[in-house]
Amino acid sequence: MLSDYELVEGCRKQDRAMQRQLYERFAGKLFVVSKRYTKDPNGAEDVLQDAFVKIYRHLDQFRFDCPLEAWLKRIVINTALKYIRTQQPWDQAADIDEMAPLLSQDDLSLPTLNYQYLLALIQELPSGCRAVFYLLAIEGYSHPEIGEMLSISEGTSKSQYSRARVLLQHKLQLDGHSPEHHSAEQQR
DSSP: OOOHHHHHHHHHTTOHHHHHHHHHHHHHHHHHHHHHHOSSHHHHHHHHHHHHHHHHHHGGGOOSSSOHHHHHHHHHHHHHHHHHHTTOGGGGOOOHHHHGGGOOTTTTOOTTOOHHHHHHHHHTSOHHHHHHHIIIIISOOOHHHHHHHHTOOHHHHHHHHHHHHHHHHHHHHHTTOOHHHHHHHHHO
16 A cells, blocks of 8 residues: 555646545545535535545645645545535524523533434534534634634634534433433433
8 A cells, every 4th residue: 555645746746546546545534524514415425525626736735744634634624614604504603691501511421322323413403503513522623713714703603512512412301311311320
């Protein structure tokens, strides 16, 4: 298998075989990232396609100062965020002060909760909430960074994250996965 360096250099020379290898090596992982931010598989495919166009176009800017996969992932995330921005998901942003009383101190810390189940619940969130939730909770960005990435205010980022938490808690309670239910199950 070719090293990342050899692969990048081949792609920079417009070698179609190298471009195909780059795609085949990373497309699966990057599709999962794209799917996190988009609700439907068709949107995720569109984002991935657009991201690979950008990757091939800007590969000469990659300087190997980080792992290639991390650089590619960042392009996919940025492309997904651009896709989300075109859908105007921020219209339903609530004020953070309105959300605060609805948030429990227990948050979403249920140790036995199935990861795939939680991902499915997150996918059901409105696109604005879902994007902010992934960027903050999964990718580790701060609210100011998210605001800049999404061209929204820091307050809107906080509101979207709070709304995502409330919606997730509500869904968990409806499905019998509330922290109170979880504590009662553990004591049995």
